[in-house]
Amino acid sequence: MRLTSKGRYAVMALVDLARFDGINPVSLRDISLRQGISLDYLEQIFSKLRKKEIVQSVRGTQGGYVLNRKAKEIKLTNIFDAVDEKVKTVQCKKDSKKGCNGKSTKCLTHNLWDELETHINNFFDKKSLDDLVKENFERRL
Amino acid sequence: MRLTSKGRYAVMALVDLARFDGINPVSLRDISLRQGISLDYLEQIFSKLRKKEIVQSVRGTQGGYVLNRKAKEIKLTNIFDAVDEKVKTVQCKKDSKKGCNGKSTKCLTHNLWDELETHINNFFDKKSLDDLVKENFERRL
DNA sequence: TATAAACCTGACCAAAATAGTCAAGTATCA
DNA sequence: TGATACTTGACTATTTTGGTCAGGTTTATA
Helix, strand or coil: CECCHHHHHHHHHHHHHHCCCCCCCECHHHHHHHHCCCHHHHHHHHHHHHHCCCEEEECCCCCEEEECCCHHHCEHHHHHHHCCCCCECCCCCCCCCCCHHHCCCCCCCHHHHHHHHHHHHHHHHHCEHHHHHHHHHHHHC | CECCHHHHHHHHHHHHHHCCCCCCCECHHHHHHHHCCCHHHHHHHHHHHHHCCCEEEECCCCCEEEECCCHHHCEHHHHHHHCCCCCECCCCCCCCCCCHHHCCCCCCCHHHHHHHHHHHHHHHHHCEHHHHHHHHHHHHC
C-alpha cells in the first residue's frame, strides 16, 4: 500500500499556500521552486483543486492561487478527494454485480478492508490544513 | 492509495487456512478453488509466508500448509511484512542522504505522513488472524 | 518402489497506473 | 502591449502489479 505523489504534492502545495492565506496570491512557480515539484505537474493538480473549490485562481501579473475557504475548514479528505487520491482496499465495490473474486458471497476478509478504510478516513477527516500549518510553524520555533 | 492484491490474498488465504488449524494440512489447491486465487500466485505468496515462519509446509500426498503459530499470535502486520506489503507514505526515508524532494530539510508534511503510517500500522498491529476467523464465523450464524 | 500429489523456484510478460513532459493556448494586470 | 500566470489536453517513459509458465524436487502411500 502506498500513497501516491499526487496526493502528497497536493497537500504540500496547499500547506505552502496556506501560509500566505489572506496576504497575497501565491504563484505555482513559487510553490514549484520551494517544494521541488514540477510546475507542469502542479498545474494539473491545481486545476483539480480549483474545480473542487478548494482554491481560487487570480489571473494576470502577480496572480496565483488563494484558498477558497478557511484553512481550518479544509480537511485532508477534501484534498485527497479533489485529486482523486482514494483509499482503495477492495475492488469488489467497483462492480457490485459480482461478490469478491467472482464469488456470490463476500470474501472472508471483506469486513476487514471496510474497517481499514474507515480507520484511515477518520484520520484524514480530523486533520485540517490549518492543523498542518500550525504544526509546521511550531516546529520552526 | 491502494492496497495490493498480494496483501489481500495473503490474508484471505490465511483466514481460510486458519479455520482448519490443528485439524489437518490445507492444500493450496483447495484454497485456490475456495478463494478464487490462482494456484501459481498462491505458491509465490506461501513461499514468502513460510520463510517468515508464519506457516509450515507438509509435503507429500495429503500434504499442504498449517499455521506455524497460534492464530492469535499472528498479527496482520506480520502477514503484510512477509509478503512485502508495506505502508509507504514518503520516499524520503529510502535515501536518507537527501531530505524530501532533494531539499536539505524535511518537507512541510513529513510529520503528517509519519503520523499516518503509525495510525495505519496500529490498526494492523491490533488485528490478529484469530480475530478475523472469529468475526467471519460469527457472521455466518 | 512407482507414482501422484503437493511443494518450490525462477524467469517471464501484459496491462495498468504513475509521474510526469510538452505544446499551445487564454486571460489579465501593470 | 508585453509579461506573467493560469488553462487544457494530449502524449509518454517508467514502474508496479498481478499474474503465467516451465520445470523442477520431495514425500506419503498404494
